[in-house]
Every structure is written in C-alpha cells, then in structure tokens.
Amino acid sequence: xxxxxxxQMLENRLIKVFKHLRKTARRQNIxxxxxxxxxxxxFPFSIDLYxxxxxxxxxxxQHGMEEEAHETWxxxxxxxxxxxxxxxxxKIFVKQRQRKASRQDQYEKLSFESHEMIAHEAGLxxxxxxxxxxxxxLFLDHRITRGMVRAECADKKxxxxxxxxxxxxxxxxAGGASQIVSVDLSKTYLAWAEENMKLNGFDTDKHIVVxxxxxxxxxxxxxxxxxxxxxxxxTFSNSKRMKEFLDIQRDHVTILNKVLHATKAGGxxxxxxxxxxxxxxxxxxNASAIKDITTQTIPFDFQQKLIRKCYKITK
Numbered sequence: 055x056x057x058x059x060x061x062q063m064l065e066n067r068l069i070k071v072f073k074h075l076r077k078t079a080r081r082q083n084i085x086x087x088x089x090x091x092x093x094x095x096x097f098p099f100s101i102d103l104y105x106x107x108x109x110x111x112x113x114x115x116q117h118g119m120e121e122e123a124h125e126t127w128x129x130x131x132x133x134x135x136x137x138x139x140x141x142x143x144x145k146i147f148v149k150q151r152q153r154k155a156s157r158q159d160q161y162e163k164l165s166f167e168s169h170e171m172i173a174h175e176a177g178l179x180x181x182x183x184x185x186x187x188x189x190x191x192l193f194l195d196h197r198i199t200r201g202m203v204r205a206e207c208a209d210k211k212x213x214x215x216x217x218x219x220x221x222x223x224x225x226x227x228a229g230g231a232s233q234i235v236s237v238d239l240s241k242t243y244l245a246w247a248e249e250n251m252k253l254n255g256f257d258t259d260k261h262i263v264v265x266x267x268x269x270x271x272x273x274x275x276x277x278x279x280x281x282x283x284x285x286x287x288x289t290f291s292n293s294k295r296m297k298e299f300l301d302i303q304r305d306h307v308t309i310l311n312k313v314l315h316a317t318k319a320g321g322x323x324x325x326x327x328x329x330x331x332x333x334x335x336x337x338x339x340n341a342s343a344i345k346d347i348t349t350q351t352i353p354f355d356f357q358q359k360l361i362r363k364c365y366k367i368t369k
Contacts, residue, residue: 057096061134064097068138078354086173086182087355088194089139097131101139102194104173108141109184111149147184172253176201178224179253181246191219191246195360196286196326199351202366203284203324204229210281213237213316215268220247222284227256231282234261237271269298272309275316282322283313289329302327307338310367314340317369326351326364334365343368 072089079087090101098113110132117124128148136143147169173182173192182190200222203212207229214223217236220243226234238244244263251258264271268287287309291300306327313323323341336344345366352360 058130060096061130063094064131065134065138067093068101068135072138075355082354084175084197086175086192086194087353088359089355091356091359099131101135102190103139104171104182104184104190104192106141106145107169107171107184108135108139108146109149109190110135110146149188176204176225176228178228180221180224180250181219181253192221193218195353195356195362196221196351197353199324199326199347199364200225202347202351203282206322207231207282211235211279213280213283213313215271215283215285215313216287217247217263217284218243218286220244220250220263222286223247223261224250224254224256226282226284227251227261228254231261235264235280236262237264237266237268239265239267241265269300269305269309272312272316275312277315278318279316280321281318283317283324285309285313285323285325287327289327302329303332306332307335310339310341314367314369319369321369323367323369324364325367326362328362330361332363334363339367341367341369 068090071093075087075089079085085105086103088100088102090099092098092100092113098115100111100113102109112128119127132143132146132148135141136146168183169185170181170183173180175192175197180192182192184190203222204225207226209230209232212223212226212231212234214220214226214234214236217223217238220236223234223236236244236247238247244265247263248258251261287300287302289302310323310325317323334344334346346363347366348362348364351364
C-alpha cells in the first residue's frame with residue numbers, strides 16, 4: 055500500500071540536498087547534475103536536472119503495490135519533485151517502463167512525448183533526449199573524466215571506443231585533438247555523435263565515426279597509432295549484431311592489451327566500466343603504469359553514490 059505520509063520524507067530530503075547541490079553547481083557553473091539517487095528506500099528514483107528540465111528514472115523493484123496505487127504513488131512523488139525543484143510538470147520527464155498509455159492525468163505526457171533539448175557543459179553543447187531512450191545521451195558522472203581528456207588532447211590522435219553519443223569526442227576536439235576516431239555498433243548513436251560534433255562547430259570530415267563491433271575492430275588496428283584512447287564499455291553485451299558477446303570482467307585483459315597495442319609508447323588509455331564487482335587484473339595488462347582514478351573522477355553530485363570504476367593506463 056502507498057502511504058501518503060511518507061511523501062514528507064521525500065520533500066524534506068529533496069529540500070536539503072537541492073539547496074546544497076544547487077549552490078555547488080552555481081559555483082562551478084554546472085547546469086546539468088544529479089539531485090537525488092535512491093536516497094530513501096521508499097522512493098527509488100534517480101533525479102537529474104538538465105538545466106530547466108528534470109529527468110526522473112524509477113529503479114525497478116518489487117514494490118508490492120497494485121497498479122493503481124503505484125500510479126498514485128508515482129504521481130504524488132512527481133508533485134513533490136515539481137514543487138521542490140520549482141519545475142512545471144511539462145518539463146519533467148519520467149523513465150518508467152510500466153507507465154500505461156491509457157492513463158489520463160497531468161503526468162501522462164511525460165512518458166510519451168518525444169523531447170530533445172540542447173544541454174551545456176564546460177562551454178560545449180550536447181543534444182539530450184529526455185524521452186526516447188534508456189539514457190539521455192549525456193552521462194553526467196563522467197564530467198570530470200571528460201575534462202581530463204580535454205586537457206591532454208592538444209595535437210593528439212584520439213580513439214573513442216564504445217563512443218555512444220560522442221561526448222568524450224566533443225571534449226577531445228575542444229582540447230585541440232588532431233584527429234578523433236569514434237567507434238560504436240549503433241548507427242543511431244553515431245549519427246548523434248556527429249550531430250554533437252557539428253553543434254560545436256567541429257569538422258566531421260577530420261573527426262570521423264566508424265560503425266563497427268569494437269571487439270572485431272580492435273583486430274584491424276595498426277600498432278602505435280593513437281596517443282589517447284577512451285574505453286567505456288558496457289558490463290555485458292550480447293547484441294545480435296556482435297560476433298561474440300561481451301563480459302567486461304572476463305574480457306577486459308584481452309581488450310586492454312589490444313587497445314594498448316594500438317596506443318603509442320607513453321600514450322594513455324582512460325578505461326572505465328560500471329560493473330559493481332569489477333576487479334582489474336593489472337598484472338596481465340601490458341602497461342607501464344596503471345592508476346585507479348575512480349575517486350578523483352567522481353563529481354560532487356555523485357559522491358557516495360557511484361559504482362563505476364575508472365583507470366588511467368599508460369603504455
């Protein structure tokens with residue numbers, strides 16, 4: 055059963071964290087950040103602010119509520135979120151798989167209207183989709199990592215593997231990279247990556263996208279080709295378009311050694327993944343140095359909440 059009295063817990067928590075996070079974000083000139091992430095067990099959401107829009111994602115769990123009670127709970131929660139974040143319902147988007155198209159209430163449009171916007175980060179522009187995909191197109195937790203790549207890219211040749219919508223590539227171009235090669239298996243995301251490059255005025259003839267299965271693509275690369283490689287693979291992938299399925303714990307040594315083969319001596323690989331129990335088998339990786347940079351790449355809005363690992367690997 056839904057207990058309306060618990061909504062006050064959500065409101066109190068949001069008021070407290072939003073006040074603190076908004077202050078930090080303003081000080082750092084950041085307009086897209088996470089406000090809440092499963093802080094209270096009764097309200098299993100992540101809530102992200104994309105400028106004047108709010109993106110709410112409900113974590114799947116056994117909530118024990120009948121469908122109608124669950125819808126009432128969700129709508130009541132959204133009312134609290136709208137109130138505290140001072141955002142009209144029309145600018146709140148909900149990612150919730152069970153949402154029914156037949157529901158006739160003020161929040162129905164949140165799940166079914168397609169909505170794209172341009173978000174800004176570190177002086178750069180990114181297309182964000184708040185309605186149509188599992189993720190929005192911009193992973194907010196890698197804000198600092200992107201900045202690290204940007205700071206090191208001047209006149210460097212960069213490879214961005216599993217590039218998704220190309221945010222690392224945009225940062226690399228902004229940092230003055232001589233050439234960026236962005237690789238992904240999804241034509242949708244590659245087109246999005248090209249769009250992000252064009253949004254920022256970067257040359258998509260010089261900075262290219264490659265439609266390929268990364269695991270097979272690595273075997274085609276010549277030795278000592280790239281100065282910097284960004285490798286942010288999924289934990290698991292068994293896409294029908296892939297020749298073999300990916301398991302990052304099982305496969306990371308093989309993938310990293312192939313990546314390092316294609317990296318110049320002294321070059322850098324930024325490697326991250328979201329597998330909670332991931333253990334890097336460092337002694338099997340052909341690197342001169344491996345530094346765990348997980349802690350220093352966690353932004354202020356993901357403190358104590360982030361599961362992912364991040365490493366800076368030097369050939």
